[in-house]
Amino acid sequence: MQILSAQVNETPFFRLSQSFKENLLFLFRFICDPLTMGSLFPSSKALATRMVVRMQPSIEPKRYLEVGPGTGAVTDSILQKMGPKDTLDIVELDPDLCRVLRKKYEACRNLKVYETSIENFESANYDGIVSSLPLNQFSVDFVETIFKKYLHMMKPNAFLSYYEYKYPKMVAALTERGKRLKKIQLLKSFYGEKHQEKIETVWKNFPPANVRFLQKNPVEIATA
Ligand SMILES: C[S@@+](CC[C@H](N)C(=O)[O-])C[C@H]1O[C@@H](n2cnc3c(N)ncnc32)[C@H](O)[C@@H]1O
Secondary structure (H helix, E strand, C coil): CCCCHHHHHCCHHHHHHHHHHHHHHHHHHHHHCHHHHCCCCCCCHHHHHHHCCCCCCCCCCCEEEEECCCCCHHHHHHHHHCCCCCEEEEEECCHHHHHHHHHHCCCCCCEEEEECCHHHCCCCCEEEEEECCCHHHCCHHHHHHHHHHHHHHEEEEEEEEEEEECHHHHHHCCCHHHHHHHHHHHHHHHHHHHCEEEEEEECCCCCCEEEEEEECCHHHCCCC
């Protein structure tokens, strides 16, 4: 897609200073609210590229939703794969990040920023949802609410891609939080069994991450 505002000023120096500023802002937001941010740094290009691998070119206009865009690391990859008639809604909780996103993508006519928590966002009929929420930081009940909501918002056969960092599992057994992670893991596998699931590890990210893909099973629509 050609209307990425970041592309207007595409000198190498601009790109470098832009990504430095974004990393700094991300880190600052993490220090202010580590549980909501869930990570010290934005996703790497390698992780962002894997997250959008299910987006396919199509003649029909497609509707995409991104949840938890942060400073836009994955948004950039989504925009690169979108066709001219596709649209993207992005839902971000943090007002400072929303301000940055609105500025960064002000030239993108088919992108809308919604400043709210995903639990309060109402929309439907998405062809794909790309979620970067830090699920392992949330309670099991909240993860279940989010998954139900995602399935409700997806068209039959739509995809959901999301990631989780690999490191919490290594320390999981040692902590109370570990038990919660295990329960969340079980919950996610439950949805994975009902809807086709695939998992890929991306090592070129700090920390390395498992990217999970769900494809909504049309037969399960009534019970989702
Ligand atoms: C791990 S960061 C991911 C940022 C970015 N997508 C990336 O990969 O670099 C998680 C993002 O989710 C946002 N977030 C957390 N809880 C949220 C919620 N309930 N609704 C919407 N966004 C939320 C945070 O503000 C943060 O920007």
